[in-house]
Amino acid sequence: MTISLDPRDWKYFSQGAANVIFQFSNNSGLNTSTTNLEDPQLCLLRLRKKIKDLPTTVDNWSFIENSVIPLTNGYMASMKLVKIDTELLLALNDKAGQSSDNFPFFELNISESHGILMQNLRPPHLMAANKNKYLHISTFFSDFLRSAFIEFKPKWLVQSLSAPSNSRYCRTCAVKQMRGKSHQITYCPLQLLKKNAQDVKKLVDRLLGDTLDEIWHPIIGLCLHKVVMESPVFSIIKSIQEMCQKSIVDYSDTEDLDNEFGLFMSACDCTLLINIMTNNIQAERDVLTIKEGETTYFISCKLVDLDKKNIISPIKRKHWKSIEEKLINEGWYTGINSNSAHQLPSCF
Template sequence: MSSPTHARCPSPSCPSALKEATLQLYYLAEGAANIIYTVSVVSPESLKHHSRCCIMRLRKDLSFTKPAQEVMSDFKSAVLPLFGDEYRTLLMEQALYRLSEEMAQKANQELREMDQVDEAAVSAEGKKVRHAHRRHIYLPSYQVEQYGILMQNLQGPGIDWLVEFKPKWLVQSPSAPSGARNCRTCALNALRRKDGKHKGRGDSGFCPFDLLVGPEQGDVLTRALKNIWPLHKGIDKFVAEFTTKVQPALRHLQKLEQEHGSVGLNDFLSPDGKDFGVAMALRDCSVFLALRRSITEGVDVVDVKFADLDLKTTEGGKVQKWAAMEQELLDGGWYYNSEGLDCSLSRAKR
C-alpha cells in the first residue's frame, strides 16, 4: 500500500474527530506488544484533510496484551490521575476506534506478506519488512478484538524530526546493594550485552540518571543527548532546550517512580497488595520529542509526550520473571560490574 498524500493538520482533537470515520491503515512500526499504523481517511469527504493526522495502535495476539477497551479504561482510571492538570499535556490524546472485519483481515494479511520479504529487498526494492525477531506474530482475529486506539501523530507540519527514547529506571532498584556502581538500567544492560542478547530500546548508550543532571554537569548531559539527537549539529542548543522543556517532565516521571517504588526483589517475592501494573509501566514508558529546525543553528523542542504507559499485567508469570531478573542481577554482581558501561553511579565513585 502506498502512503496517503492528503494534507495533514494534526492536533490533540484529531483522535476523537476520526472515531466514526472510515480509515485505511498503513504499517509504520512495531514493538513487542503493539503494531503502529498511520491512517488516511476514506470517508467522509469532510474529514479527508485529517489523513495522517493520527496513528492507530493495534495489539498483537499475545497472552500479555490486553483488549483495547481495557487499556483505555486503565489509562483513564490509573494513569491520567498521576499527571493532574499541570502535567496533563505530557500524555497523548487517545480514542477508541471500532475496526471493521475487513480492516483486521487486511492488516494481518499484510503482516504475513511482509514476513516473506527478504531483508535485502528493503533497500533494493523499497519493500516493507519486519525485523526477524518480530515475525510470525500477528493481530488477534476480528472475533477476539474489534478495537484499536487512535492517537495524535506528532510528526505533523512544522516538525522536522520525531525522536523517541526510553528513560527506563530514573531511580535505583530498592534491592540494589549498598555501594552499587550501576543503576538498575545499566546493570541490566551490562548483563544483556555480556550474554549477547537482543539490544532493547532501553539500551541507548547513556545512563538514565545523566538525563537529569544540573547545568554544572553540562558535559555529562551533552554526552547523553548525543545518543538521542540524530544529527549532533547544534547540540548546545538542543541541550539548552532539553534542560528547560524535557527535564521538568522527566523529574515528574522520576517522582512517580519514587512514589510507586515497591519493585524490589522482596516485593516480587511477596506481591500481595503491591501495584506492579503502574510501577512497571512508569519504568517502561517512552518519551517522544517533536523537534523543529531552529532559525539559528540547532533545533527547538516543540512538544514532549509520554507513551507506552499501559498498565503491566501481572499474569502469565510476569511477577516471577521480574523476580528472577532481579535475582540474576544480584547473583551475577551486575550492580558492580561496569565493564563497557559509563553509569552515573560508577563515575561518582572514581
C-alpha cells in the same frame, strides 16, 4: 468517535512488542466529514497483537485514562478509544504481515472490539539520521521542513528498591553489564535528572553520537540540552516510578502485584517523543523555544507507551524476579561481577 473502516485508508506504520500501528492515508477518497477522522492529528491506529494474557485494548485504555493520564500533567500524547470491526482487523492483519522491519510477525488479535487512535507527532518527510538500539534513541531530521524528531526511552530513573546500599550501579547500567553490553553504554539514565549545564552537554553529546550532519548536530544538541535542563518530563516519569514502594522480590509468591507496581513497570518502559520545528503548529502549552541565529525552534515533548503491563502473567513475574535476584546475588549492582575491561564509572 467515527473512523474509516475501509482498510484502504490505513497503511502499516510501525510495531512494538504488544501493538501494531497503522497510519491513516484516506486512500478510499470517501467524505472525510462522515467516514474518516474527526481530528486529523489523531491519525495513528494502535491495535493489539495476539499474545497470551495481554491486556485488551479496553483494559489498557482504562489503565491509561484513569491511572496514567492524571499523573502526566499534560505530557501524554493525545489519544482516544475507538470501536473497530473484525473485517478491518482481518484486512489489516494481512498488511502487518507484509512489514519489512525487524520485528517477527505477530497476528493481530481479531477478537478485539476497539483500537486506540493516537496523535502522530512525527513530521512527514523525515530522514532517519541515527538509530541506536543500545541507547534506546532514534533521531530524524528534514532539511526541507527545518524540523527534527527524537524517539527516546529514558528507562529506569530511580534505583531499584532492592539494590544493596553499597551499589555502584543503577538498575539500567547493572542490567547492561550483566548482559555483557557495558562497552555499548556511554551514559547513565540517572544523568537525565541533572541540571548542571556542563554535565548535560556531555550527556547530550553521548546520546547523539557523531552520526548527525554538521548542520543538524548542533541544533538537535541544543534542543535536547534545553529539554534535559528545563522540561519537567523526566521528573514526571521519575515521580510515577517512585510511587511504587516495593521491589519485585519483596512480593511473596502468593501476593498479587498491585497497581503501583504496574505503573512503575509502565513508566520504566515509556517512550519520550521530542518534536523540533520552526513553527509552533501544534500550539502546545508547554513548548520550549530556542533561537539559533535567525531561526526560532519550538520543542514539544510527549510521552507514549505507558501501557498496562501483564502483571498477572506468572511467566512475566518469574522473569522480572529472576533478573532482580541475579543482579543482587551475582553482584552486578555493586560491581563485584563486572568485567574490569569494560567497567563503567559509578552511577552515584
